[in-house]
Every structure is written in structure tokens, then in C-alpha cells.
Amino acid sequence: MSLRPTVDFLLHDWLKVDSLQSRARFADHSRETFDAVLDTCERIAREKYAPFNRLVDTQEPHFDGEKVILPQATHDAYKAYAESGMLSAAQDYEIGGMQLPYTVEAAANAFFAMASVSIGSGMLTSGNANLLMVHGTDLQKQVFAANEFSGRFSGTMCLSEPQAGSSLSDITTRATPDGEGFEADALGARYRLKGNKMWISSGEHELAENIIHLVLAKIPDEHGQLVPGVKGISLFIVPKKMVDTDGQLTGERNDVALAGLNHKCGWRGTTNTLLNFGEGKYPVRGEAGAVGYLVGQPGEGLRCMFHMMNEARIGVGMAATMLGMAGYYASLDYAKNRPQGRPTGAGGKDARQPQVRIIEHADIKRMLLAQKAYSEGALALALYCARLVDEQHTGTEEDADVARLLLEVLTPIVKSFPSEWCLEANSLAIQIHGGYGYTRDFPVEQYWRDNRLNMIHEGTHGIQAMDLLGRKVLMENGRGLQLLAERMLATAAQAETHWAPEAAALRDALKQVGQATQQAWAGAQPAEALANAVPYLQAFGHTVIAWIWLDVANSLGEDNSPAAQGRRAACRYFFRYELPKIGAWLNVVCSRDPTCANLPEEAF
Numbered sequence: 001m002s003l004r005p006t007v008d009f010l011l012h013d014w015l016k017v018d019s020l021q022s023r024a025r026f027a028d029h030s031r032e033t034f035d036a037v038l039d040t041c042e043r044i045a046r047e048k049y050a051p052f053n054r055l056v057d058t059q060e061p062h063f064d065g066e067k068v069i070l071p072q073a074t075h076d077a078y079k080a081y082a083e084s085g086m087l088s089a090a091q092d093y094e095i096g097g098m099q100l101p102y103t104v105e106a107a108a109n110a111f112f113a114m115a116s117v118s119i120g121s122g123m124l125t126s127g128n129a130n131l132l133m134v135h136g137t138d139l140q141k142q143v144f145a146a147n148e149f150s151g152r153f154s155g156t157m158c159l160s161e162p163q164a165g166s167s168l169s170d171i172t173t174r175a176t177p178d179g180e181g182f183e184a185d186a187l188g189a190r191y192r193l194k195g196n197k198m199w200i201s202s203g204e205h206e207l208a209e210n211i212i213h214l215v216l217a218k219i220p221d222e223h224g225q226l227v228p229g230v231k232g233i234s235l236f237i238v239p240k241k242m243v244d245t246d247g248q249l250t251g252e253r254n255d256v257a258l259a260g261l262n263h264k265c266g267w268r269g270t271t272n273t274l275l276n277f278g279e280g281k282y283p284v285r286g287e288a289g290a291v292g293y294l295v296g297q298p299g300e301g302l303r304c305m306f307h308m309m310n311e312a313r314i315g316v317g318m319a320a321t322m323l324g325m326a327g328y329y330a331s332l333d334y335a336k337n338r339p340q341g342r343p344t345g346a347g348g349k350d351a352r353q354p355q356v357r358i359i360e361h362a363d364i365k366r367m368l369l370a371q372k373a374y375s376e377g378a379l380a381l382a383l384y385c386a387r388l389v390d391e392q393h394t395g396t397e398e399d400a401d402v403a404r405l406l407l408e409v410l411t412p413i414v415k416s417f418p419s420e421w422c423l424e425a426n427s428l429a430i431q432i433h434g435g436y437g438y439t440r441d442f443p444v445e446q447y448w449r450d451n452r453l454n455m456i457h458e459g460t461h462g463i464q465a466m467d468l469l470g471r472k473v474l475m476e477n478g479r480g481l482q483l484l485a486e487r488m489l490a491t492a493a494q495a496e497t498h499w500a501p502e503a504a505a506l507r508d509a510l511k512q513v514g515q516a517t518q519q520a521w522a523g524a525q526p527a528e529a530l531a532n533a534v535p536y537l538q539a540f541g542h543t544v545i546a547w548i549w550l551d552v553a554n555s556l557g558e559d560n561s562p563a564a565q566g567r568r569a570a571c572r573y574f575f576r577y578e579l580p581k582i583g584a585w586l587n588v589v590c591s592r593d594p595t596c597a598n599l600p601e602e603a604f
């Protein structure tokens with residue numbers, strides 16, 4: 001099975017990505033240049049990633065007392081990815097970029113995520129550099145971002161602390177001005193940071209010359225107190241090794257020390273670290289404290305960081321999606337080859353007949369179609385969101401604003417739907433393999449373990465749900481939800497001729513979501529409204545994916561190829577087996593059901 005025909009169909013036949021060539025920014029591009037990028041990424045993923053996916057799972061990163069050791073394959077994959085130019089694909093020509101539409105970049109990165117999600121595609125590095133391109137000074141862009149785009153330096157995001165994960169307002173890492181003239185440092189106002197950062201992905205390794213940490217910390221007020229809440233949070237560039245204004249290493253180590261590696265359930269190809277900032281292990285100019293350069297204004301740290309987090313959320317959704325897809329392909333292959341059982345005829349089973357392959361059983365087909373519907377639907381949504389990012393950056397002022405608002409509403413979905421349902425897809429892939437699926441002799445258990453992370457990082461499922469129901473559907477008087485509804489209704493209208501029952505079901509689902517949104521907030525009590533935010537998120541996500549599938553089905557026209565038949569079946573499956581679930585999810589939202597919220601602790 002190859003992913004490429006699916007990607008080509010979604011990009012060209014469905015999303016009409018070639019139309020972006022009419023934008024000045026993408027004028028040099030064509031189907032040929034897009035294909036060349038996809039070909040290169042597909043090849044590197046096949047040669048440098050896929051063969052080592054199991055190896056990086058079994059050879060976890062380890063610390064030899066001095067350095068973090070990763071398999072050679074990870075070094076080779078990192079080098080090949082950096083050399084492909086993908087780290088700076090979306091950037092301007094002047095700084096070595098390709099001015100590639102984000103839609104094509106996201107599609108190209110899908111190949112890496114499917115081949116080996118944890119060897120890594122540099123999502124954090126390019127996300128880190130992209131943030132600096134928006135919020136950094138010219139010199140910060142030159143010294144840090146440019147070297148990240150070339151792969152010479154790699155990047156991290158350091159938000160979480162041992163005692164502060166979902167609740168970032170409670171971080172306690174402190175940043176104090178670094179002596180006389182701290183504000184005049186050419187690299188940005190210079191501070192000394194002290195604190196611990198937990199769960200930092202790619203926080204320590206030898207893949208690149210330097211690691212550029214983007215760190216959230218609080219600048220104490222005039223009484224030396226940390227300002228409560230998110231308003232006190234600022235953002236700093238903290239290089240692992242000190243650099244000069246030409247981006248050269250000065251030879252001095254910054255005061256950032258690895259306190260330990262986390263040993264994870266999956267995603268083991270990437271290091272995950274507890275980092276101590278400023279504990280004095282590597283004093284700079286004889287003093288404890290990690291040197292950090294302020295990005296943007298004091299107190300604006302979280303706002304700046306959101307630039308990276310939104311990109312990262314689409315990236316996480318894509319990673320979850322591609323793990324779902326990898327499991328689908330593996331279980332499809334298995335189901336086509338495994339003989340087991342016989343069909344039940346009118347007179348029962350005939351044991352004298354040879355066994356059939358399990359793909360001939362209806363229940364196996366159900367599990368395959370569920371995986372296809374979840375994973376391909378999620379991939380379509382991720383590419384749709386990526387297309388909105390391009391619209392936001394290159395569309396007319398009005399279109400860009402519409403894209404911005406649609407992205408606000410869809411970001412929690414593009415992150416959460418694949419995290420939950422492509423994980424379920426992985427579980428079904430294991431199920432199709434029977435006992436073999438539960439062993440390490442087949443790849444599907446690793447896909448499930450790798451995927452289990454995605455409901456946790458970049459905002460847990462619960463946090464995404466509260467963001468959606470508590471903020472996104474309400475913002476700007478519900479205009480984002482309204483815009484999304486208009487797009488769904490347009491798809492339903494177009495589906496009237498060939499897909500009338502599905503068009504009606506989509507309209508009904510949309511109505512239910514709208515009513516639930518109102519009823520959740522009818523008491524104007526946030527605690528009541530948000531107590532069932534996750535069922536709301538689930539119903540919202542299913543409605544969005546139903547819409548996406550109907551839109552894909554609309555685009556098939558008279559095509560009756562096996563691929564088109566498969567897409568029509570996935571659409572039908574989603575409407576018949578999945579969409580009806582939203583009734584149960586939304587019931588508890590509408591009634592603001594207190595069963596869970598009101599249960600006293602002692603009753604558990």
C-alpha cells in the first residue's frame with residue numbers, strides 16, 4: 001500500500017492546491033515542483049525512517065554520564081531531513097526557503113510521520129524558528145532562527161514544569177535581569193533563568209551543534225514576587241551553548257543541565273528530558289543562572305508561545321493521523337494474507353472447504369473501514385486546516401480573516417480527533433491481527449504506544465475540550481462557529497443530488513451541536529457548562545469529520561475506480577456507524593448532566 005495516491009487525491013482532486021499558484025508568493029510553483037517535494041520526502045522517509053522505526057523503539061536514548069546517545073539511524077535521518085530543505089520549506093527565498101505552501105509542506109511531512117513518528121521530522125525546530133521569525137528581533141532571527149532552518153541548531157519548547165503542566169500560570173521558573181546593561185545585549189535583553197522544565201522533547205542530544213530552548217519564565221516584580229497568572233509569563237531564548245552575534249559558538253556552555261531522561265511508553269526515538277536551568281552545574285562567567293534573551297515584550301510570553309503551539313497542534317494531529325494510517329495499512333496487509341475461518345452459509349459452515357482470508361469476514365471489513373474513515377478523514381481535515389493557514393497568510397484581507405477564525409475553531413478538533421480516533425484505529429489494527437497484534441513481532445502495538453501520547457501533550461484532551469466549548473465557539477460572538485456552519489451547509493446543499501440522506505444527517509448534526517452549545521451555556525455557569533466539555537468535543541469532532549467526508553464524496557463525481565468506491569464506503573460508514581453517536585454525547589451537554597461533576601470524592 002502506498003500513501004501517495006491518497007495524498008495526491010486530497011491535495012489535487014479535492015483541495016485543488018494547484019490554484020495557490022495564482023498567489024504572488026507561490027507563483028514559481030507548479031504541480032511539478034509540488035511533486036518533486038513529495039517525491040523527495042517519500043524517498044527519504046522510505047530509506048532513512050521506515051527501516052529504523054523498530055530499532056529506535058528498542059534502543060531508547062540513554063545517558064552515558066556525559067552525553068545522550070541515540071542510534072546512528074537517528075543521526076542519519078536528522079541529517080537527511082535537514083538536507084532536504086524541509087526545515088525552512090515555507091520560508092522566503094532570501095533566507096534559503098522554498099516559499100512552499102504550508103498545505104504541501106504538511107502533506108510532505110506526513111510521509112515521515114507514517115514511516116517513523118519518533119525519529120522526528122524537526123517539527124519543534126521549525127516551529128521554534130517560525131516563532132522567532134514572527135516575534136524575534138532581526139539579530140535573533142539571524143543568529144538563532146536561520147541556524148535552525150539549516151539544521152545546524154535544533155529547537156525545543158520549554159513550557160511544562162514538574163508541578164505545572166495544564167496550568168501554565170503556575171510555572172515558577174524565574175528570570176532576573178543579568179547585571180548592569182542587561183537591556184543592551186545585542187541578542188536581546190539578557191536575563192538569568194532558574195527553574196526546572198519537565199517533559200522537554202529533544203531537550204538533550206548530539207544531533208545538532210547547539211540546542212535552542214524557547215523557555216517560559218516569570219520576571220519577578222519589584223518586591224521579588226512572581227506575578228500570579230499568565231500575565232507574568234515572558235519568553236526567552238536559552239541556547240545550550242553560548243553563541244556570539246555571528247551565530248558562532250563561543251566555547252562556553254550555558255547553565256542548562258540534563259536532570260534525567262523520561263522513559264516513555266512509546267515515541268522512544270525522541271529524547272524526553274527533565275532540564276535544570278541555572279542550578280550552577282555550568283556557571284556562565286562564574287555565576288549560576290542560565291543566560292536567556294527576552295523575545296518580545298515582558299509578560300507577552302504565552303501569547304508569543306501560542307504561535308508555536310498552534311502549529312504544533314496541527315503537527316500533533318498529523319502525527320496521530322499518520323500513525324492511524326500506518327496501522328490501517330499494516331492490518332489491511334495482514335487481513336489479506338491471514339487464512340482463518342470459513343463463511344457461514346445457509347447450512348452453517350463446511351469444514352471440508354479451505355479457510356478464507358480474514359478480509360472476507362464482515363467484522364474485519366468493519367474494522368478496516370473504521371480505520372480508513374478515521375485516518376483518511378483526519379488526514380483530509382489536517383490538509384484542509386493547512387490550506388486555511390495558507391489562506392490566512394496569502395488570501396485577501398477578508399478571506400484571511402475568515403481563515404483565521406475557522407482555524408481558531410478547528411484547531412482543537414484537528415488535534416483531538418486524530419488523537420482519540422486514530423488511536424482507536426490502532427487498537428482495531430491490533431484486533432485484526434488477533435494474538436499476533438499483541439506481540440512485538442508485528443508493528444501495530446508500537447503504533448498504538450506511539451499514538452497514546454497524542455491525547456496528552458500539546459494540551460490534553462480535557463484542555464482542548466475546554467478551549468473549544470469555553471472559548472473558541474464563543475469568541476467574536478460565535479462568528480467562527482457560524483462560518484464553519486456556513487461551509488457545512490454549503491457542502492450539504494451540494495450533496496443533495498447524490499447524498500441526500502447524508503446531507504440531511506449533516507444538517508441535523510449541525511443543529512444539534514448549535515443547540516448543545518447554547519444549552520451548555522444557558523445557566524451562564526462555566527463550571528456547569530464545561531463539566532461535559534469532552535463529550536461536546538467528541539460530538540463536534542464527529543460532526544466535522546462527517547462534513548469532511550461528505551465534501552470528499554462530493555468531489556468524486558462519476559469516478560467509479562476502486563479508490564473512489566472505497567472513499568464512498570468510508571463516507572457511508574461514517575454517517576451510518578459514527579455520526580449517530582453524537583446524540584448520546586450531546587444529551588449530557590444539553591442537560592448539563594451533573595453525574596460526574598457532583599459526585600463527592602468519597603463515593604469513588
Ligand SMILES: Cc1cc2nc3c(=O)[nH]c(=O)nc-3n(C[C@H](O)[C@H](O)[C@H](O)COP(=O)(O)OP(=O)(O)OC[C@H]3O[C@@H](n4cnc5c(N)ncnc54)[C@H](O)[C@@H]3O)c2cc1C
Nearest residue numbers: 157158159160165166199200201456457458459460462463
Ligand atoms: C512524551 C511527552 C512529550 C512532551 N513534550 C513537551 C515539550 O516538548 N515541551 C513542553 O513544554 N511540554 C511537553 N510535554 C508536556 C505536556 O504538554 C504535558 O504533559 C501536558 O500539558 C499535561 O500536563 P501534566 O502532565 O502536568 O498533566 P496535568 O496537567 O497534571 O493533567 C493531568 C490530568 O488532569 C486533567 N486536568 C488538568 N487540569 C484540569 C482542569 N483545569 N480541568 C479539568 N481537567 C484538568 C488533564 O486533562 C489530565 O487528564 C510533553 C509530555 C510528554 C508526555
